Each structure stands twice: as structure tokens, then as C-alpha cells.
Amino acid sequence: MASCTKIANGIQAYLDKELGHSERLILEEHIAQCPECAEALRAHHTASALLFEALAPDRLNHSLRQAVLDQLPVMDKPLDDIDAINWRAKHPHGWTERTARLVPAAAIVLLVVLTIILRFSYPEGAWTTAVAPERSETVGIVAFVSGSIYRTPGDQAQRLTTTLRSFVRTGDLFETGSDSSLMLSLRGESTIKAGGDTLLKVNDNRRLSIDAGRLWADVGKDGNLFKVVTPAGLITVLGTAFSVEVANDLTTVTVERGEVQVECGEHLFRLGVNQQVRVYVDGTAEGPFEVEAVKVHAWAHEINAAPQIQEVFAEAASRQENMTELSGKAAFVIDTVRDGRALQVDVIRIAWSNEPGFGSYCAYEVSVSDGRGDLVHSARLNGAVFSEPGITSYDVVLKEPIRNKRTLYVRLIPDLSTGDRALSGLEVKARVTIRP
Template structure:
């Protein structure tokens, strides 16, 4: 079909009857399909009619066509380039020969990109790598690991290795279990977003996580928008929303810090704190009821066997019977000077020998301040139930929190369950 530009240049010839039959057929077809060109035709027809009527008095009465034609020189008849009028007459193959290979290359590139995205998002177990801190040992429902600053999520699969700094999130009606070196077990409830900072620190941004933390000389920390929870070995639950953090302790001991306030929880206690809170208050709760949801989340046997075989052996070795205590030295919100530490135990009544202990005292940054050895005979004496260890030199000041690690020596004898407290000035 002819283009509008070509038709406009031939409208006057169409009006004057100067086109051949083939050209006229092409223009007639175009006028039927193009309203704009039809309007242009009507305008030029009206203009021609007005001119014809306007010069009616000046028209020749007799035709001079015969005389004019007789005096014209010989000329070739007008030939209209039909191929220029009808685009179907052009051979377009040479001009578009390059389009075929280019389109095929573009299609192959798009297929490769789609295949790469599908492969990265497809749920599958990962190969082991150096530095893994844990493994996914149970998953139910939709759980994801963020891999691109939150812009792209990969589905979590059973036996996936847990990486440093990875963010995870669970969807509605879904649960997740993560086993970290230690071993430490994390049970994650639905609609929870959290980060594995390393094998002794996690960040919970929203949702609910239950933790069974292994005893280790290193502190285990849980970071939340409202504050920090610090433990060594315990079972507890952390529930976080946009306003507050709820902590429930089932066993062991833990410390809660929020802005300038800090406090300790005992088994069966719960605390709720917000950012900038001035004091930490606790209440007694039924921990079996609070943590009842965790009973349905148990590790897959094959996944946990692989975790124990490939990840857990990488953990830091700890001595059997080692005990670590976090000792709060503040009073009325202010640190007090510590002159000594008191070890307490139940008196020995069975007449058996007791092993001795090496006592190490650290500041909050886990830098050792001093260490002493307490002989096993002290604990075997049935008339004794405590032993005081003086701080060498000047009292310890501005500590806030001190950490006391008690390690049994290599002497023969039964170990003694101990409690530690600080003696202030």
C-alpha cells in the first residue's frame, strides 16, 4: 500500500485525470483505508472546483487542444514509478538481512540470563566450605535467605550451610531451625527476620526466636532494636516487634542491656524493654507455656548428623566442667569497686576427694585481669561452704560487668558445682 506522503504528491494528478489505471487503483484503495488522505482529496477537489467556476468567463469557447498538440515537440509519455508508490514492489531482503542473526543472538542471551536466575533460586543443598558457622537442620513452609541487600531472596533448603552475615526470614505459617557451632540451636517462628553475625552473635529485627545456647568461654549475644541480651549457656526466647523486645528465660542466666539500664533474669522470669528504657523490670511466667511452640520444631536426623560431622568439629574446644559467670558490679545504676570474689558451694558430705580449680577474671571486653588457683582440699573440707579470692593490688573499678571463668585442674577428684558473687567496697 502507498504511503500518505506519496499519495499527497499524486492527488492533483488524480483530480486532473492524469494517472493511469494501475496508479488510480492504488490511490483509490488508499483513500478507502485512510481518512486523512480522503479529507485532503476533498479539499483539493473543492479548491479545483472554485478555481474552475472563478475563471468561467475567461475560458476559451473553442477547444484549442488539437492545435496545441500539433505544435508540441515529440515527448515520451509520463511514466509513474509504481515501485515507489507500492512498497510491496521493493525487495526488502538485502536491507534486513542483518536482523535475523541479531535477533537469534538476543534470544540466546535472554535464555542464558533466565537460566542463571532459575539456577540460583532453585532450592538445593550447598557444598561445604571453609568458615561455615552452622546448618539448616529443619525447615517447614516458606523460608528465605537474602542474597542481594534484600533485593533478591533464595529459598532455604534443608542441609544448607549457614554463612557469616547472612539474613534469613520466614513467611506465614513457617518455621526454621538453625544449628550453630557450639552447638547452639535456634528455633525460628513465622514472620521472623534475623541475621547470623557469627556463631556467637545474632541480630533479631522482628519476630520470635528460641535459643538453646551451648556453654562456652565466649559470650553469646542477641542484638535487637531495643537492646542487647548476653548469655554464656542457657535456654531462652526473644520476641521482637517495632516497639519492644520480650525476653523469657527457661534455664541458666542472662543479662539484658538497654541504653543505660541493665539487669539479670533468673529461670522462669520474663522482661519487656524498649529502646532508652531507664530500668529493667521482670515478672514470673510459665515458661513451658511461653515456649510451647518450640516443641514442634525438631532437627532432621540426617541434617543434624551432617552438621555434627562437617560443621561442629570446627568449634573451639572447651574443657569439660568449665563454668563461666557474668558478675554484675553495679549498684543503683552505677559501677562499684570490687575488692574480691566469693565462691560458694554446698558442703561436701561424702568424704570423696575434690578437684581444684583455676579461676580467671576478665573485664567486659574479655581481657584477663588476673587468675588464681584454688586447691581441691578447699572444696573437700566438709566445714567449708565458701572461699574468697582477693583482687590483687587495687580494687577493680568502673567495670560494670566482670566475667569469671572457673576451669577444673587435672587433679583427680570430683567436681563441685559453684556460684560466684562479687564483694564490693
């Protein structure tokens, strides 16, 4: 027979006729044999009926369709943007049928000629791909380490050793060895301490996941909820100090200051100071119990931040914010060095993925600068370029090839006044000449 906990978790869905066939049969069979669950079902039924009954007089019982349709204005036609008109003016399609028939043959001839020219002009050509900007964001700093601590960045599979004062980025997964401990200072004045054998993921500065081990958190108030996902359920916090310990199937939550909400299966606990609950992955729970939270958290109070760590982080964060502002979202770094020499670049290719969607593409400003930040080339790409079916790249031909620059920064800045759609899947490559 199914457990009463499992049945309790399906009672409301059963009443709402949202259970699958087999789940429904299991529940009905259980209810027939278990007077306690039958009573729970009756109580849920009564409460649901009361809710429906009380709200029924205010239910919307007629259609709003006609009232809405009567007021609809005429749908605006999409505006033909000036860029698109210019593009079409420059690329007229006034082909005669006869000329059009010659196109395939002419294209083949042109292709052969171009291949020959390119083969001899560029003895060894190659494309070097730019490095896409990192998407994760810095949300904190490692404030204390002891023992062996590893960090796996969200966008890599590589496990790195963590050192004091290294940055914490969104998506980072921390693993602590036995007898090790770790402290993180997160943006929004939150402090997280982790004990040994802990697996802790930083989703962002207000969201953590813990799969094993223990953490203690002192959460700063910034108006947003702080959430910890555990194998047994979700913990929601607003300005408080508390701990979470995960050991196999059992998750223990203890509150030292403030208030914490724990959601697990059908249980919802609101814990106050010196209260503890134990929740299990199968949805069962025990508590709340009264405990001395400071004693439970003695391990965490032995971990203290390295001196001046907040100042280091504040300064680094502000430096980084300035940098982000300058480089923008679509900044690409091209490393032109091969075998210790900077190669000559003559074409920058911008590629994008053409995804279905609505609206017109905006124009892009392309600027290429060298390692010192001096502008070496700039161009403007018309929004209509990106709307051409089948076209997913554009070559920016440089008037003068760029020589002796070891690093190039290519920035693509959308001009949102010209369209409402930005490019996705951007890639930047540079064509270089390798001389023997």
C-alpha cells in the first residue's frame, strides 16, 4: 500500500481531477483502507467547497470577447525603416529575365576567378575566432579558506583550486574536502560559510543550492528574497541568520536570527529564532523543535573573514562595473598571435544565427580597437542586412590591413533606434594572412 505521505501529497490534485489514471487508482485504493487519509480527503474537500462557494458570486460568468473587440484600434502596420529602404535602393532587383538566367553561370565563373586570385594573393589564409564574452557575473569574493576547496565555474567542466580573495561568479559550484571550511562574501552583504564535504552552488547572490554538507548563512536585507534549494525542499529567507545541513536523505534547517520559511512536500514551516526542522526527501518532516542555535552553529562561528576582504571586493567590483560599461555585451577579443608573431588582419567577419521571430533588426555599429584601446576601424551595418533570407554573415573589409596588433577588440553596438530586434548567436572572426 502507498505511504500516507505520498497519498497526502496527491489529495488536492485528486479533488481537482488532476491526477493521472494510475495515481488516482492508487489513491482510491488507499483511501478505502485508511480511515485517517479518508478523513484528510473529506477535510480538503470541505475546505475546497468553501473556497469555491465564497468566491462564486464574483466569478466572471460571461465572455469579455465582444466588449474587447469593439474597442480594438486598427493594428499598426510595421514601419518600413529608413535603413531597409536605403538598402533596397542600393541593391535594386531590376533584373531582366535574360540577365537573371545568366546569373548561375556568371556566379560559377566569378567564384573560380576569385578562388584563383585569393589562392595566389594569400598563400596561407586562416580564420581566427574571437573569444565570446563571459556570461557569468561576479557576485562575491572568497573571504576565507581552510583545507582543500575546489571551484567548478558554471560554464566549464574544469575543477579549479580556490584561493582566498578569488571572485565568486554566478553558476560556480564549490566543493569542500573533509575538515575544510569556506566563507563567501556575496553582494548585498550576505555571508555564507560552508563546512567540510559540502557541495554548494551559487546560482546568484540571492540563490544557492546545497546538495550535501552544511552551510550557515547571514543574509543581508536588500528587499529581495534569499532562497536555498535543498534536496528536500525550498528555503526562503528575508534578512536572517540560519543554517542548512544535508546528510543523505535528511535536511536540517536551524534558525539563529529572523524568520525562515521551509517548503517541503506538502509541509510549509515558518521558523523563528532557535527553531529547527528536519525534512526528508520523501516529503516527510519533523519539528519544529526548540534548539540553541548558537551551539548548533558553533562550527560556523569559528570561521572568520580574512581582514579587509569587503574593501577588496568593493573596489574590484566597482572596477569591473566600469569595464562592463565600456565593453558592452557584444565585445569580442581576437588574439592575432601565432608562433609569437602578430598576423596581419584584413577582414573581420560578423556571423549570426537567423532565428524566427517578429520585428525588424536594428543597425549595428562595429568598432575595432587595438590592445591599447585606440580605434583602428569602424563601420555601420544596416539593419536590413540581417533580414536577408539565407544570409548569416557579413564581411567588414578593412581599408588598410591591420598589422602588428597582438590583440583586437571588436565591439558590436546595437542602435536600437533603428529596429526592435537584436542579433542572436553572434560570432566574430578575423581573416589573417600567414606569410611563410
